[in-house]
Amino acid sequence: METISTPGAEGPPDDSLKPVGCTHYKRKSKFVTPCCDKIYTCRFCHDECEDHVLNRKEVKELMCALCDTRQKVQSTCQKCGIIFGKYACLECNLFDDEDKNQFHCSGCGICRIGGAHKFFHCTKCNMCLPIQLESGHKCVENVSRTNCPICLEDIHTSRIPCHIPPCGHLLHRPCYEGLLTNGLFACPVCQTSLMNMERLWKYWDMEIENTPMPSEYSNYFVEILCKDCHKESTVKFHVVGFKCQQCGSYNTCRNKGPVTVRGSIRTLIRYIARFCNFLIYMTRQIYSYIPFLSLVVGPGDDTDTTEHVRDEDRLENTLTDEEELQNND
Incomplete structure (x- = not known):
């Protein structure tokens, strides 16, 4: 791999170009372009005009923009000697006349901007991250190899800067700012808060305090799951929101189970009394059907039993008669 950076390279005066x-x-x-044998200034120009994508690393031939000489990929023109770009990376086939502190990252396999001293390559995330995140960040394996969850465009090779929220999932910065502008503060991938929400949670605390629920809902509780700390809690039901008892976040959702009622001993006794009254009512209903059942099935059972006894008596008499006949013989 050959990377050439010539910020002080000299060429013809700018006004002559x-x-x-x-x-x-x-x-x-x-x-x-090796795919369609056409001439484009860069891969983005190609991709905007064609129905396929150009892999710039497969480019083997260039054309000088000044003398129109076609030649193999190199940093200077073989005919007029012009330098194709103040920054030239022959591995990525990248040429740029603007100083953006470009550098090539072998881990990412592409060139980055901003200065190599300001970034480090995380092998698990498989991308370059700001140096201030080196001491601790949430790793998501191959996170940059996925598309932006908002615009669905590529992140790894995109020229659009990306934002790294606390959850570690990447978004294009304009997409991230669009979410905040529209009042959406949760990651579209995992629903974790995209930023520090303590001020909003305090505001909701005040809203709940100033919005008391009707008395009949005072003892209603629900099971919730926090999307920030991923822990479960049991909290009072409220129309404004459910506050996580572990981290204080309102980024929660209803979990399994129905709304439950909790209260004092007096409330418990009242519900037990209602249940007992229900049992008494059902018992009375069952006993009200017993006389009717006895009238329907009772006599039939007695008749069958009597007939069965008579059959046994006949059998015994028959056996006795046979024994007497044998004795007489």
């Missing part, structure tokens, strides 16, 4: 580059990069070279 015709406009070069595109809206994405300022450079003095163009790609000869």
Whole structure:
């Protein structure tokens, strides 16, 4: 891998150069695309016009933007000697005339901007992160190899800066700012809070305090799950929200089970009395059907028993007669 950074490279005076580059990069070279054999200034220009994606690492041929000479990939033109870009990475085939503190990361496999001293490569996340996160951050394996959950565009090779929330899932910064603008403060992937929400939780504490529930709901409780600390709690039912008893977050949801009623001993006795009254009522209903059942099935059972006894008597008399006949013989 050859990486060339020439911030002080000299060339022809700027006023003698015709406009070069595109809206994405300022450079003095163009790609000869191996996939469709066309000439584009950069891969983004190609992808905007074609129905397929260009892999810039597969490019083997360039064309000088000044003298239109086609040549193999290199940092300077073989005919006019112009430098294609103040920064040139021959592994990524990246040429840029603007100083953005570019550097190549072998772990990411691409070039980054911002200065190598400001970033470190996390092997588990498989991406470069700000150096201030090196002492501790939440690792999500290959997190940058996924698409942005809002715009569904690629994150790893995107030129759009990304935001790293506490949960570790990446979002494009404009998408993140759009969520906050629309009042959405939870990660679209895991629903964890995207930022410190303590001020909002304190506001909701005041709202609940100033919004008492009707007396018939004073003893109603629900099971909740916190999306921030992932712990369960049992809290009083309230229309404003449910506060996690572990971390104080209102980023919660109803969990399994119905609404339960809890109260004083007097309330418990009242519910027991209602249950006893229900049992007494059901017992009376059952006993009210007993006389009717005895009228329907009672006599039939007695008749069957009498007939059975008579059959046994006949059998005994028959056996006795046979024994007498044998004795007489």
